[in-house]
Amino acid sequence: METLVEHQISVAGTDIGFGCAEGDTLLRSALRAGLSLSYECNSGSCGSCRYELVEGEMRDRRPDAPGLSDRDRRKGRRLACQSEPLSACSVRIGVSAEPAIHRPVRQTAQLREVRPLTHDMSEFVFATPLPAAFSPGQYAMITLPDGSAERAYSMSNVGNCHGNWRFVVKRAPGGAATSVLFELEAGATVGLDGPYGNAHLRDDDRPIACVGGGSGIGAMISIVLGVAALPDAGDRTVHLFIGGRTVDDVVLPPALELAARRIGSLHIHPAVSEQDGADRETGHAFQGFVHQAVVADLGDAVADFTFYAAGPPAMTDALARSLVLERGVDADRLHFDRFC
Ligand SMILES: Cc1cc2nc3c(=O)[nH]c(=O)nc-3n(C[C@H](O)[C@H](O)[C@H](O)COP(=O)(O)OP(=O)(O)OC[C@H]3O[C@@H](n4cnc5c(N)ncnc54)[C@H](O)[C@@H]3O)c2cc1C
Numbered sequence: 001m002e003t004l005v006e007h008q009i010s011v012a013g014t015d016i017g018f019g020c021a022e023g024d025t026l027l028r029s030a031l032r033a034g035l036s037l038s039y040e041c042n043s044g045s046c047g048s049c050r051y052e053l054v055e056g057e058m059r060d061r062r063p064d065a066p067g068l069s070d071r072d073r074r075k076g077r078r079l080a081c082q083s084e085p086l087s088a089c090s091v092r093i094g095v096s097a098e099p100a101i102h103r104p105v106r107q108t109a110q111l112r113e114v115r116p117l118t119h120d121m122s123e124f125v126f127a128t129p130l131p132a133a134f135s136p137g138q139y140a141m142i143t144l145p146d147g148s149a150e151r152a153y154s155m156s157n158v159g160n161c162h163g164n165w166r167f168v169v170k171r172a173p174g175g176a177a178t179s180v181l182f183e184l185e186a187g188a189t190v191g192l193d194g195p196y197g198n199a200h201l202r203d204d205d206r207p208i209a210c211v212g213g214g215s216g217i218g219a220m221i222s223i224v225l226g227v228a229a230l231p232d233a234g235d236r237t238v239h240l241f242i243g244g245r246t247v248d249d250v251v252l253p254p255a256l257e258l259a260a261r262r263i264g265s266l267h268i269h270p271a272v273s274e275q276d277g278a279d280r281e282t283g284h285a286f287q288g289f290v291h292q293a294v295v296a297d298l299g300d301a302v303a304d305f306t307f308y309a310a311g312p313p314a315m316t317d318a319l320a321r322s323l324v325l326e327r328g329v330d331a332d333r334l335h336f337d338r339f340c
């Protein structure tokens with residue numbers, strides 16, 4: 001029988017310790033142990049999981065990760081999402097008291113169906129043996145069948161006991177992962193590790209604005225479906241902003257019709273940045289970037305909302321600037337994990 005090697009990790013200056021299985025990362029093993037660390041992308045790009053190694057040996061999965069600057073590297077900083085312990089280690093890292101709602105689990109997922117949504121986006125449906133335990137707005141890490149790449153994708157459904165995981169994926173030109181994913185056939189198996197992410201639906205009574213750019217629409221559909229499943233859905237107000245370059249990039253999945261029947265007041269605002277969408281048969285679209293549609297359409301009421309966002313970093317950064325810096329929205333009421 002194979003013996004599972006586990007390295008003991010201690011957090012310097014605290015009495016916190018946890019085990020990390022060989023091949024797992026510092027970040028993921030801490031989350032699996034029920035601890036809460038600062039992170040966003042889980043991919044080495046955002047830099048929010050930086051820490052210092054005090055003692056022990058770590059393998060760096062992505063030595064050139066953009067999440068670390070030259071200055072960070074000179075100062076000996078590392079990324080918890082890219083660090084695989086090779087021995088017992090002591091680390092200096094912030095651990096907060098708020099544990100994750102769902103601990104991430106690694107399993108194998110089978111592709112059931114691929115449903116084309118636009119010219120470059122499809123919804124992928126996977127099934128796992130264990131229930132799909134996650135909160136609306138979270139994401140999972142998908143590993144290609146040959147193990148050559150692992151990427152983050154947000155669930156576009158809600159948690160369920162059937163092990164059903166849906167993802168809206170946009171094909172990236174020449175992309176290492178998406179060029180393989182879009183060629184997979186039903187029955188193919190991938191690695192699925194999750195859930196991850198902090199931009200999940202919160203329990204508050206405010207009206208909700210969901211802002212999705214490009215493939216970020218998947219995470220926002222999950223949030224809308226999550227609101228539709230609340231016992232007081234009939235009293236809720238949700239504004240869903242969907243951004244794309246042209247109306248052909250803006251997708252309204254059928255699941256939204258179901259949500260519209262349960263949510264008291266659901267408003268859908270398409271926004272297109274590259275053509276006069278108002279002239280097209282598909283309905284009236286705001287002409288401009290999706291963050292501009294948010295401030296234009298919500299007006300002075302913008303201060304009353306809780307915001308969820310998903311999409312390219314340029315979109316989420318522009319939204320954060322215009323809401324928090326220009327409109328004075330409390331940063332704690334804007335939730336997103338950068339797609340970087
Ligand atoms: C939190 C989060 C949620 C996301 N949700 C979605 C979604 O719902 N739908 C969707 O279409 N896309 C989503 N993405 C983007 C997705 O993860 C991929 O970046 C995208 O599909 C392009 O991948 P690619 O390999 O085809 O393209 P490529 O151009 O080959 O890869 C580029 C992306 O891969 C990352 N990358 C490169 N090397 C590595 C490495 N060694 N390890 C880890 N990452 C690496 C880069 O940071 C870059 O973002 C999400 C990203 C994040 C961070």
Ligand code: FES
Nearest residue numbers: 042046047067081
């Ligand atoms: S760089 Fe580690 S979570 Fe983004």
